[in-house]
Amino acid sequence: MISRFTTAVFAAFAMVCLSAGVASAADHKVEMLNDGGDGQYMVFKPEVLKVEVGDTVTFHPVDAGHNAQTLSEIWPEGAKDFKGEISQEVTYKVEKPGVYGVKCLPHYMMGMMMLIVAGDPENADQVESFEPPQMAKERWEKIKGEFADAK
Template identity: 35%
Template sequence: MKKLLCFCVLFLVSIHIPNAYSAERIVEMLNKREDGQKMVYSQDIVNIDINDTVKWMPTSKGHNVHFVSVPGSLEIPKKSKVNKEYSYTFNQPGIYLYQCTPHRSMGMIGLVIVGEDTSNINEIASSKVVGMSKKKLAKLIESIDY
């Protein structure tokens, strides 16, 4: 009986350990950022650990989150609804590229780098983006140390 109780306690503790060390990062969807840039996320690049969550907040109206490219064969998460809060927990390391669907041609894109893993940077760099997002993606890729 003691062994069973000990096993149960260890099991319960082990399933809660990953959550104890995970963090939540907030990214705002904005019409204008403090630096004067328009139609942007509050951070262009978010660096997080595996199992961390990013929460996108619709601070300004008319924005959403739509993943364009993710690491490897990972299934691309569903895009969020416009004007709605959106959260995603990142369990796979690598770089994730996302955009605001209504403002993608205006350069409203962002990157999440999970676990300091940049092994899929070439795939991200060759992702299909449109308009001003092409130039912005090139600048973001250039700013990453890999």
């Protein structure tokens, strides 16, 4: 028969193990800005972010008028989509490995996009095949270059 003491010790051990797993996940902050300070306007900062599966990414609207949402052409199969409200902070938990494309809908045509890279980017081919809006092609080439360095 299991004593109450043994049950209590087991329960305490289980709680320590569970909390250690939670503590290892990181929260990354991405700023949504009108001016990136480097001659770029309407930007996510950073534009490429490397994270671990289980981490969260919080999109913070430093300047009003931005949102963050799924760029469906660059998204791991089976990963949950998200759509933040304009001028509101939104947090997304990365639950699968891959490349996650994110856009600001009001400024997407201007190239306000970013990539989150989690673990092995199994869908990296989506980055290469993606066709951005015409006005955003130069910005997209810069983001792709940063992505290549982050892999």
